[in-house]
Amino acid sequence: MNKFWIVLFHTYLMKLKTKSFLITTAVMLLLVIGLSNITKIIALFDDSEEKVGVIDQTGTMFGDVQLGMKAIDEDVELIELKTEEEAEKLIDSEKLTAYLMIKSDEQEIIKGTYKANTLADTTVSSELAVVLSQLKTKIIANELQLTDKQIAALHSPVVLDTVAFEENAKTEEELNQARGLVYIILFIIYMAVIMYSNMIAMEVATEKTSRVMEILISSVSPVQQMFAKILGIALLSLTQMLLFFGGGYWSIKRNLSDMNEGVFSFMGFGSTSMSTIVYAIIFTLLGYFLYATLAACLGSVVSRIEDVQQTITPMIMLVVAAFMLAMFGLNNPSATYITVTSFIPFFAPMIMFLRVGMLDVPFWEISLSIGLLVASIVILAVFGARVYKGGVLMYGSAKSLKNIRKALQLTKKD
Known part of the structure; x- marks a missing residue:
């Protein structure tokens, strides 16, 4: 057993120092x-204020446009101009963006033309x-002699309440927050499985190429x-x-007040349940051990490092x-194909976590999948150990299925 720990820590320390x-x-x-x-980085490189010229051919709209724009975006400054020639000169000198x-059309309804370098x-x-x-809506409402109350009723959105029959079903807001967080964790699972499984296959193939394996098996099974x-x-x-999550947690805690708006409002950082983290x-x-075992098997039947990618492609x-x-x-996490694939072992690490x-x-479904x-x-x-035992001493062309069969035959002879 001491030899097992020697190989384990040797693998860990050698990779850690690369x-x-x-x-x-x-x-x-x-x-x-x-x-x-990201919000602070964008603010650092973002221009503090944009200047846009306005040529009001109607002669009455500039004040209303200025007030409306200030209510939407305070960083945009509107400057009243008289002619297009004046505006183009200011754009050429980079005083305007x-x-x-x-102007107004034949029906006296306003229309605009926006011009910029890009x-x-x-x-x-x-x-x-x-x-x-x-402003157009306001003009038409005045022509129709609509009251402020009627205008407000016209613009008010339709109220659509969503209600789930299931007692513990998540609300639409909770689902939106969960969606962002689940996406991040799914991506982490995806990257971890691919990166570290590939690392194991490469490690085994590298040792075989250097003939180190022949020395190792004389002392360690x-x-x-x-x-x-x-x-x-x-x-x-x-x-x-631990480094990634530690650094991320420290940085997120420092910037949590800036992460309640924009895209971060959908990530659910403030409402993550402990059960979600545990799952x-x-x-x-589980996903790592499943694919890592498969990667070790495939890596053991490869004779050259160049053949590793070809051999593990089906796994990838x-x-x-x-x-x-x-x-x-x-x-649509409740779709039938999602439910079915959440019980297929090679898909379960991602699909079942998506559902959870x-x-x-139901707990029995989670337990069954696990x-x-x-x-x-x-x-x-068990199967991989048999393949690995015979495959580590095999050298030849990279034909995965034939090599696996040969590896099993060599194991039986032992």
Whole structure:
């Protein structure tokens, strides 16, 4: 058993000290901190104020447009101009970013023309369109002699209450918050499974290429090697995840007041339940062990590092398929295909977590899915250990199915 721990910690420490791991960890940590500070970063590079010229050919609209724009966006300053030539000169000298020309048509209804060097940023033009639409409605309402109360009733949105028959069903607001948080965790599961499973396959193939494996198996059994490497990489991933989540948590706590608006309002940072976090950890670990065991098997039948990607491609496609199904299921987590695939072991880590995060799933369904996952890991571990035992000493072309069969035959001979 001491040899098992030696291989485990050797795998962990060797990977921990590599430049690729250190650089990747540093870059990802900076990315996590950067995303949690995105509002401050945008504000740092964003121009404080935009100046837009207004040519009012009607002679009566500028004051109303200015008031309406100030109510929508205080960072946009409107400047009244007389001619287009004057506006174009100010744009050429970069004193204006754009200009708006207001006129009325034959029915005396206002219309506008917005001109700028580029139309890539539609924020200001969209805001001006809203202001002009409001003025147009006001003009037509005055012509029809509508009262303020009638105008307010005309613009008031329809009230549509959504009610679920299930007692513990989440509200629409809770679902929207859960959707954002589930998306983030699904992406973490997806990246963790692909990155660390690929790392295990590469580790095994690298040792075979350097013939280190022939030395190792003389002192440590292949089965001990396989599980030591899987747990060593798991320990490495745990170290990396703790750094990511620790840095992210620290940064989010410092910026929580700025993360209640915009896209962050849909992430549900302030209303995350402990059960969601627990299930996220459970399904991430189970997904890792399922795919890590498969990756170790596939890596053991590869003779060259160049053949690793080709051999593990079917496994990667399974992970991608699960992730794509989860993305489609975000908008309809109660769909039949989501329910069915949540019990398929290779899809369950993502799909069942999607259901748990967004729906009130019966505990027996969660238990059944976890039970099937654990059973699949055990079966794959037993089968994988047999393949690994024979595969570590195989050298030749990378034909996965034939190599797996040969590996099993070599194991039987032992």
